[in-house]
Amino acid sequence: xxxxxxxxxxxxxxxxxxxxxxxxxxxxxxxxxxxxxxxxxxxxxxxxxxxxxxxxxxxxxxxxxxxxxxxxxxxxxxxxxxxxxxxxxxxxxxxxxxxxxxxxxxxxxxxxxxxxxxxxxxxxxxxxxxxxxxxxxxxxxxxxxxxxxxxxxxxxxxxxxxxxxxxxxxxxxxxxxxxxxxxxxxxxxxxxxxxxxxxxxxxxxxxxxxxxxxxxxxxxxxxxxxxxxxxxxxxxxxxxxxxxxxxxxxxxxxxxxxxxxxxxxxxxxxxxxxxxxxxxxxxxxxxxxxxxxxxxxxxxxxxxxxxxxxxxxxxxxxxxxxxxxxxxxxxxxxxxxxxxxxxxxxxxxxxxxxxxxxxxxxxxxxxxxxxxxxxxxxxxxxxxxxxxxxxxxxxxxxxxxxxxxxxxxxxxxxxxxxxxxxxxxxxxxxxxxxxxxxxxxxxxxxxxxxxxxxxxxxxxxxxxxxxxxxxxxxxxxxxxxxxxxxxxxxxxxxxxxxxxxxxxxxxxxxxxxxxxxxxxxxxxxxxxxxxxxxxxxxxxxxxxxxxxxxxxxxxxxxxxxxxxxxxxxxxxxxxxxxxxxxxxxxxxxxxxxxxxxxxxxxxxxxxxxxxxxxxxxxxxxxxxxxxxxxxxxxxxxxxxxxxxxxxxxxxxxxxxxxxxxxxxxxxxxxxxxxxxxxxxxxxxxxxxxxxxxxxxxxxxxxxxxxxxxxxxxxxxxxxxxxxxxxxxxxxxxxxxxxxxxxxxxxxxxxxxxxxxxxxxxxxxxxxxxxxxxxxxxxxxxxxxxxxxxxxxxxxxxxxxxxx
Ligand SMILES: Cc1ncc(C[n+]2csc(CCOP(=O)(O)OP(=O)(O)O)c2C)c(N)n1
Ligand SMILES: [Mg+2]
Numbered sequence: 067x068x069x070x071x072x073x074x075x076x077x078x079x080x081x082x083x084x085x086x087x088x089x090x091x092x093x094x095x096x097x098x099x100x101x102x103x104x105x106x107x108x109x110x111x112x113x114x115x116x117x118x119x120x121x122x123x124x125x126x127x128x129x130x131x132x133x134x135x136x137x138x139x140x141x142x143x144x145x146x147x148x149x150x151x152x153x154x155x156x157x158x159x160x161x162x163x164x165x166x167x168x169x170x171x172x173x174x175x176x177x178x179x180x181x182x183x184x185x186x187x188x189x190x191x192x193x194x195x196x197x198x199x200x201x202x203x204x205x206x207x208x209x210x211x212x213x214x215x216x217x218x219x220x221x222x223x224x225x226x227x228x229x230x231x232x233x234x235x236x237x238x239x240x241x242x243x244x245x246x247x248x249x250x251x252x253x254x255x256x257x258x259x260x261x262x263x264x265x266x267x268x269x270x271x272x273x274x275x276x277x278x279x280x281x282x283x284x285x286x287x288x289x290x291x292x293x294x295x296x297x298x299x300x301x302x303x304x305x306x307x308x309x310x311x312x313x314x315x316x317x318x319x320x321x322x323x324x325x326x327x328x329x330x331x332x333x334x335x336x337x338x339x340x341x342x343x344x345x346x347x348x349x350x351x352x353x354x355x356x357x358x359x360x361x362x363x364x365x366x367x368x369x370x371x372x373x374x375x376x377x378x379x380x381x382x383x384x385x386x387x388x389x390x391x392x393x394x395x396x397x398x399x400x401x402x403x404x405x406x407x408x409x410x411x412x413x414x415x416x417x418x419x420x421x422x423x424x425x426x427x428x429x430x431x432x433x434x435x436x437x438x439x440x441x442x443x444x445x446x447x448x449x450x451x452x453x454x455x456x457x458x459x460x461x462x463x464x465x466x467x468x469x470x471x472x473x474x475x476x477x478x479x480x481x482x483x484x485x486x487x488x489x490x491x492x493x494x495x496x497x498x499x500x501x502x503x504x505x506x507x508x509x510x511x512x513x514x515x516x517x518x519x520x521x522x523x524x525x526x527x528x529x530x531x532x533x534x535x536x537x538x539x540x541x542x543x544x545x546x547x548x549x550x551x552x553x554x555x556x557x558x559x560x561x562x563x564x565x566x567x568x569x570x571x572x573x574x575x576x577x578x579x580x581x582x583x584x585x586x587x588x589x590x591x592x593x594x595x596x597x598x599x600x601x602x603x604x605x606x607x608x609x610x611x612x613x614x615x616x617x618x619x620x621x622x623x624x625x626x627x628x629x630x631x632x633x634x635x636x637x638x639x640x641x642x643x644x645x646x647x648x649x650x651x652x653x654x655x656x657x658x659x660x661x662x663x664x665x666x667x668x669x670x671x672x673x674x675x676x677x678x679x680x681x682x683x684x685x686x687x688x689x690x691x692x693x694x695x696x697x698x699x700x701x702x703x704x705x706x707x708x709x710x711x712x713x714x715x716x717x718x719x720x721x722x723x724x725x726x727x728x729x730x731x732x733x734x735x736x737x738x739x740x741x742x743x744x745x746x747x748x749x750x751x752x753x754x755x756x757x758x759x760x761x762x763x764x765x766x767x768x769x770x771x772x773x774x775x776x777x778x779x780x781x782x783x784x785x786x787x788x789x790x791x792x793x794x795x796x797x798x799x800x801x802x803x804x805x806x807x808x809x810x811x812x813x814x815x816x817x818x819x820x821x822x823x824x825x826x827x828x829x830x831x832x833x834x835x836x837x838x839x840x841x842x843x844x845x846x847x848x849x850x851x852x853x854x855x856x857x858x859x860x861x862x863x864x865x866x867x868x869x
Contacts, residue, residue, distance in 0.1 A: 077440055079133070082448050083371050085438045086157065087128040091398055092424045093153035093166075094120050096431050099417050101169045115266070116177075118396035118407040119146030122262045122368070123229065126391055127154055129374040130227070132449070137457035138224030140205060140579055142190035142198035144231050144260060145178035152179075155186040156434070157445075158455055163432055181608045187460035189579070190228075190608070196237025197568070197604045199228035199257060203247040203386070204565075204572035206255045207557070209580055210530055211506065211573075214552035217582045221462075227256045233265030235278060239601065242562035247386065248285045249560065251530055255386040257287075260368065262395040263319045266408045270319065275390050282388040292377050292391040295370025297362050306346025313341065314363075326364055326394050326403025330356025333363050364402075368393035464577035466668045467504045467585060472661045473497060474704075477653045480696035483735070484617045486653030487692055488517030490660050491587070495524035501585070501664060506573055508557040509589045510566045514546060516589035516617050518556070523547045526554035563590055563598030567605050567614075574610030574667075574687065585613075585664055592616030592691060593632040606644035606687060611667040613660070617692035619649075620805030621827055621839045622735045626694075628831035636733075636810035639689045640763040646681075647763035649691040649804075650712070651737035652699055655760050656690070658709045663688040681767075693735035693805075695836065714786040715765030716757055720744060722794050723753020727858055729794050731814055732803040733759040736845055740803050742866065743850035750863040751854070755794060762810050769817055791818045799857030801825060801850055823853040 098117050127147065131154045135141065143151045152175045155161035161175070165185060168174025176183050178193035190205070192198030206226040213223055234240060247255070259278065263270045279289045294302070294311075302311045314322075325332050334356060341347045354362055367373045368391035381387045396402040399420070401410040412420065421427075425437030435442040449455075473493055475486070494502050502525075507518055529550035537544050557573075559565050566588050572579075573586035595602065595616050605612070621631045639647025646666065650656045669685025702708075711717035719741065722729050728751055732740035737758065744754045759765060768785040775783035791814075794800075800820045802811035808826030815822030827843050840846040847866035855861055 077444060079448075080372060080375075082440070082445065083128060083132055083375075085440065086132055086445065086448075087125055087371060088424060089157065089435065089438060090128050090150060090153050091121060091124045092420070092426060092437070093156065093432075094124065094149035095399065095412065095420060096417075096426075097149050097153060097166050097169045097175070099412055100167060100431075101171070102411055103414060103417075115409045116146050116149055117399065117412065118264075118401060118410050119144070119231070120148075120150045121397045121399050121402070122260050122393040122395045123147045123150050124397070125369045125371055126229065126258060126260070126374060126393070127151065129371050129378065130229075131158070131454055132452050133375060134378045135227075135454040136222075136224060137454065137460065138222050139454075140189040140202070140224055140226050140460075142192055142202050142228045142230075143179050143188075144229050144234070145192045145195065145198070146231070147229065147260075148175065148177060148179050151188075152184075152186060158449055158452065160455070161186040166432070189460065191604070193607075194600055194604060195231065195234045196240045197601055199230040199234055200239055200243035200564075200568050201572055201604075202226040202228035202257070203243055203252050203255050204569045205575070205579060206252055206386075207247070207250050207569075208572045208576050208584070209254065211528060211557075212576060212580045212582045212584075214528070214530060215582075218580060221581055223254055225254050225256050227258065229258045229260065231265070232259055232261045232263060232270055232274065232278075235259070235274075239562070239564040239568075241281075242560075242565055243568065244281070244285050246560055246562065246565045250557075252286075252386050253384060256381070256389065257282075257386070258389045258391055260393050261390050262368075262393045263323065264395040264405065264408070278388070278390060287386045287388045288382050290377050290381060290387060290389045292367030292373060292389055294367055294392075295365035295373050297365040297370070299373075301350055301362060304346075304350055306344060306348070306350055309341065309344045309347040310350060313337070313347075320405070323394075323403040323405055327401065330358075330360040333359050364394055364397070366392040366394060369397055461578050462581035464581050464583040467500050467583055467664075469501055469661060469664045470499070472657055475653060475657055477699040478701075479699065481653050481699050482694050482696050483650055483653060483656050483690075483692040484517050484615075484694050485696075486656045487589075487615055487617070487660070487690065488520050489653070490657050491518065492520035492524065495521050503555075504583055505585045505587055506555050506557065507587045507589075508559055508566060508569050508573070510559045510563050510594075511561045512589060512591060513556065513558060516591070516615065518589055519546055522556045525556060526551060527556045527558055528552070528554035563594045564601045565598075566590055567598040567601030570612040570614060571601065571605030571608060571610040574605065574612040575608060577611075583668065585667065586611075587613045587615070589615045589617065591630060591632075592619035592635050593630050595632070595635050595638060595689075599638065602645075603642065606642055609644060609686075611685065611687055613663050613667065613688045613690065615690040615692050617690075618694040619691045620693070620735070621830060621832075621843055621845070622693050622695045622805050622836065624836045624839050625833055628833050631827070631830045633807050633827050633830050635691060636762060636804065636806040639691065640766060640810065642689070644686045645689050645763075646686055646761065647689040647691065648761045649734040650760045651697065651732075651734055651758060654700070654702070654704050655712045655758075656692075658704055658712050659688075659690065659760065662709075662713050663690075691734065695735040697735065697738050711786070712760045713764070714768060715761035715763070716759045716787065716790055718755060718790065718793065719758040720754070720756035722755025722798070724795070726753040726755060726795065727751065727798045728801070728854055729755035729757055729798060729820075730801050730803060730850060731757040731759060731811060733762055733811060734805055736803050736805050736840075739840065739845060739847050739850060743847045743854075746847065746851065746864045746866060747854055747862060750860075751858075757790065759811065762804075766813055785817075787814065787817050791820070794818070794820065796820070799823065799854075801853045801857065803845065803850060805845060821857060823857050825849055825853060 401407040430436035527550040533550040576584040671683040772785035808824035812824035
């Protein structure tokens with residue numbers, strides 16, 4: 067039967083939304099209360115920081131999810147509004163009760179909305195403030211890209227929506243993103259600022275909104291101030307109302323917050339005192355009892371569903387929109403407005419009061435509609451028809467792009483891995499086909515200097531509008547053809563590395579957000595991985611898929627400058643979940659890794675279970691640490707065994723002889739030193755082995771996984787590194803060599819118990835020639851020889867003379 071026919075009276079949509087708003091406040095509050103007081107999970111799960119912060123967004127999120135959002139819209143919800151988001155999903159039938167009841171517990175609803183760990187469809191994870199919000203604009207640019215290519219026409223363009231706390235604007239990456247959006251002509255993006263004028267520690271300084279409004283307008287956004295609700299708007303229209311408006315406008319945040327907390331009587335005292343000479347205004351005040359007065363004075367735009375719907379409905383479509391929504395932190399709860407309320411929790415007694423106010427009986431706490439004024443069927447019917455849920459689950463799927471074997475690269479003489487990287491992409495572009503069409507490159511102002519130039523020359527820069535290359539048109543010689551058009555496949559970014567990783571993150575979620583697979587490849591100077599690190603971590607946490615090349619790297623960039631030397635990045639690569647890291651020495655290794663990477667980044671296994679090692683079923687992103695050092699390339703065939711070994715992380719470049727007492731283990735651009743030293747050592751030591759490590763990350767991950775497998779009963783499990791080291795006598799020593807912090811490789815001694823001398827870079831910052839720096843930091847051949855003497859106690863016969 068039609069729900070409307072069952073109604074005792076016709077409830078308007080606004081009535082229904084207001085009731086649902088109450089329910090969302092109740093459920094989100096009870097969820098937090100339950101985690102603290104009603105579960106026996108011990109102290110470890112005490113919930114702070116959610117209650118007040120959630121309450122300020124109840125009205126806005128109610129309006130959005132139950133009325134405004136369309137299936138194609140994508141939303142980043144402020145981290146501490148997780149309970150509100152999940153309560154709404156629960157009402158929509160997208161979230162299980164058990165998960166709600168386990169808020170913040172293992173397997174339950176996550177503290178902050180998470181794409182990967184929450185079961186309800188989260189569009190963008192949030193948590194580290196500033197990142198989720200900034201991701202929305204990049205996602206909008208990616209959506210433009212997908213549409214410009216004419217892909218997925220059945221999926222309309224949606225609005226990319228970010229809901230942020232007002233303190234998030236302090237994060238520098240938000241400003242970096244705003245500048246970048248402006249350059250790219252951002253359109254479909256809404257940011258809703260929860261302007262509760264409170265952060266974690268304190269009350270945000272007065273009139274911040276003016277700075278925000280100016281900032282956004284300056285960068286091409288439409289700013290919509292959601293300051294007053296309908297009650298206040300009506301009061302302002304009364305005789306004396308303007309004075310009341312002026313009073314509120316002039317009221318310092320601190321005082322306003324204190325009065326919100328104190329309630330009706332305090333409002334009355336303050337207003338009676340300050341408006342004593344304005345009888346008409348006082349008359350308005352006096353027409354309200356204490357409760358009504360408190361309601362009137364706290365009727366801000368962000369808590370008035372009608373005002374909110376009006377603002378959303380009239381927002382322009384052809385430019386990004388920033389809604390500054392005035393709200394009260396903790397609205398509707400006992401600690402509303404109190405400056406210390408960020409981690410405020412309700413007492414049991416306060417919860418009882420809320421229960422009574424909301425008409426929720428004992429035992430009905432999780433009931434979706436208990437205490438509301440209409441029969442449940444009214445809400446059921448309304449929620450079933452909510453536009454947001456009309457297309458089912460939100461995470462989309464896209465077919466995998468086949469990765470055909472790459473054409474073989476000619477690698478004669480000397481070459482750098484960075485140049486090899488550029489060559490591989492150039493070859494893919496030249497060969498054309500689906501793989502080439504789905505690759506999107508991006509770089510923060512280092513496109514040419516990281517060897518993406520050839521790719522860009524072939525594939526062009528992406529821009530929604532056509533821009534010709536003026537230099538080319540005028541016949542001026544330049545190796546770079548920088549034509550910009552909707553056909554282009556390279557996003558040129560400004561220098562900010564945070565933006566690079568946010569862009570890679572958005573590109574790398576295209577299959578899930580827009581149903582179209584992209585294969586993003588980004589480049590940056592390796593040391594600046596650290597500048598964008600939180601965004602890289604964020605991208606991996608969201609399971610975005612991309613390849614990033616950090617190049618040049620280490621002290622090997624030599625005269626380029628001490629400040630640009632990266633030391634810790636291999637450890638970052640190893641420690642970063644969701645990122646398989648490689649540091650090949652040779653171009654044929656790199657080509658094999660890239661071929662594998664384009665497939666690996668598209669893999670998806672439904673579950674987060676380790677069946678084999680290295681997350682091979684599940685796939686992930688890939689980090690390549692490359693170099694600008696030209697080194698002699700081996701002439702060899704990339705057999706499938708060698709290829710597999712390169713992907714698994716290592717192979718014997720020179721197999722140790724049975725009686726040897728030494729192996730040199732190296733990774734990356736220091737290969738020549740390892741090989742040269744092994745040659746010299748062979749004069750007086752039998753069959754020194756040389757182990758080439760292409761991925762310390764995957765090699766060590768395989769080792770950990772094998773140990774876990776054995777512990778769980780698979781006695782035959784063996785790791786690639788264990789198999790390799792079985793060739794080395796147990797009492798032999800190992801010298802590890804890396805242009806990075808030595809611990810990136812020294813762990814290898816733990817595998818079979820070999821003694822290790824780990825050479826690497828512990829200090830940095832000196833410019834110089836390559837040989838000067840390798841000698842200074844102890845990466846040169848002589849350093850290896852000295853280490854060999856130290857390990858064996860025997861002197862070496864020959865030393866290395868500088869050529
Ligand atoms: C990068 C980062 N720094 C610090 C925090 C800790 N933190 C969480 S919320 C918050 C303040 C939030 O204030 P606001 O954005 O105004 O949100 P509100 O709770 O007022 O809505 C802070 C400092 C964080 N989550 N991320
Ligand atoms: Mg705030």
